[in-house]
Amino acid sequence: MRFPTVISRVRGAAALAVVVLAGCASGLPFQSSASRQGAGEPAPPTEMITEQLIQVQKQQAALQRHQDISSLIVKNPAPYAIGAGDxxxxxxxxxxxxxxxxxxxxxxxxxxxxxxxxxxxxxxxxxxxxxxxxxxxxxxxxxxxxxxxxxxxxxxxxxxxxxxxxxxxxxxxxxxxYRSKRVYIDGEVKSPGLQAINDIPMSLTEALNRAGGLLPTADQSRIAIERDKKHYDINLRELVQKGIDPNTVMLAPGDLVRVHSRDESKVFVSGEVITPKSLTMHDGRLTLNEALGESGGVSPLSGDARQIYVVRKTPEGATRVFQLDARETGSIAMAEEFELRPKDVVYVAASPLANWNRNLSLLFPGALTSAVGVTTRP
CATH class of the missing domain: 3.30.1950.10 (wza like domain)
Incomplete structure (x- = not known):
């Protein structure tokens, strides 16, 4: 009789799947990545997203954004000085x-x-x-x-x-x-190229306006100024929040101004979400909650809300992994406060049941279907 044979196959598949999937039920297998690579390098530790971690991250971000741009601020610019070539x-x-x-x-x-x-x-x-x-x-x-x-x-x-x-x-x-003093505007502006400095003081906003203004793809939080082998990062929105008038940021002859594109600051959302996609940051800011929301949220059929990961590559080349348990109290507020960085990867792990079903289907394709078919025949 065929029915017991199929049932025995299913039981054997289930027993074997339990053994195989014992290490997979925990979700994202960061702990075993080193053994699979064979390099013997320890896997990056997983850091739980908590209120304390968010506060530390905010302090570190504030220190990184803090840059002395006092040399660029000129409130009363001097009149134009004649130069060679004028x-x-x-x-x-x-x-x-x-x-x-x-x-x-x-x-x-x-x-x-x-x-x-x-x-x-x-x-x-x-x-x-x-x-x-x-x-x-x-x-x-x-x-x-x-x-x-x-x-x-x-x-x-x-x-x-x-x-x-x-x-x-x-x-x-x-x-x-006016031919002696020039600045160069590059990046996400309508008319990149050289701009001559004339009797009107060449502020940052003046230079951007002369270049035709910013394109819709421009990232107002990432405007770089190169001067005398020094690099300055300007965030227009942050300047306004600090009470600094962007018109007081004066350019000097030979300055290079580059407006970065928002496409250079993408965040990637993958795993068990409704719509995996890459997202552009909103003028340098995107929270974990916003990234999940724009991707449709965690899949109710296969996603594990306890295992939402953020994989980040640090400037030093190290990898950091953060985990959010969305079932905990206050997790939504923490997700809204947790700010992502360019090139972050948000990954939602599959639930243990989804992992079990998928791996069983790979090991014994058609076994469960055959069992269901036999049991439902008249």
Whole structure:
């Protein structure tokens, strides 16, 4: 008779499955990972998520985020200082004979027709170009050092030189083309590239606006500034929370500003959840509760709410494993307070019954189905 044979097979499968699954019923097998690898390295210990652990994590995160950016904060920026490469427009009133001197340095001796062609070719507007030594050449004044001076200071210096030849000279001097100081904007902005520093102070927000603003994929919590081989991480939202006006973060010539993408700060949710997926952090913040919620939550059929893990790779290269028991009192509040970090992996382990069913199906495919089929026949 076939029925006892099938039943015996099922009983044998169940007995063998109990032995095989004895070590699997505990959930995520971190303890046996070293033996499977054969390297003899100890598995990372599992740390339970508690109120004390969350407080320690918050303190560590605050220390990591604390960075001295006082060198970037300038509340009263100085006026623009003339630099090498700038083009100056100079007018001496009542002396039109000096107006012809305002020509590009490369075409100072050219006629009007040649001058127009040279200007178009070199894209240099008419004016007095500050040479590499920070000087301009002006009639009667000779070589005039103007680098590092403001427009007002350069005008006063030129008036002083011309006073030896012209009575009470009335001079107008301004920067016609700003070419000596630039910053570079890269990353998640509409128009990345070079931005010239002009008479309007180049703050961080000014630079971002000139680059067309932030893209929807930009991470406002990860804006990097590179200056003199130093790296500064700027979190715009955190600055506002601290009462620091982002307009007071001033850029200097040669600064590199990079706006990171939110896709670089992903968190991965896998295991026994409704919808395993990768999630982008919300301007640098995503809690464990939010990650589980956006993934549909723990599967009611196969998930084990007692075994919710967070696997994290530290900057030093070590691996840390955190566990949350969602059945404990206050676990939801702790999940909301536990902040994830970029590249964290959230894993929900299967329940012991789900593990038993899956492994039994792998060991003896069709055994349970055959047993059910026999018992239900008339």
């Amino acid at each position: 083009v100056l427009s100079i007018v001496v009133w009542d002396h039109p004979e000096l107006a012809g001197a305002g020509m590009p340095a490369a075409a100072a001796a050219a006629d009007a027709g040649t001058l127009a062609a040279s200007v178009a070719a070199n894209a240099t507007p008419p004016g007095f170009v500050v040479d590499h030594m920070g000087r301009i050449q002006f009639p009667f004044a000779g070589l005039l050092p103007v680098q590092g001076l403001t427009e007002e200071q350069a005008r006063a210096l030129l008036s002083q030189k011309l006073a030896k030849y012209i009575a009470n000279p009335n001079v107008t001097l301004r920067v016609q083309s």
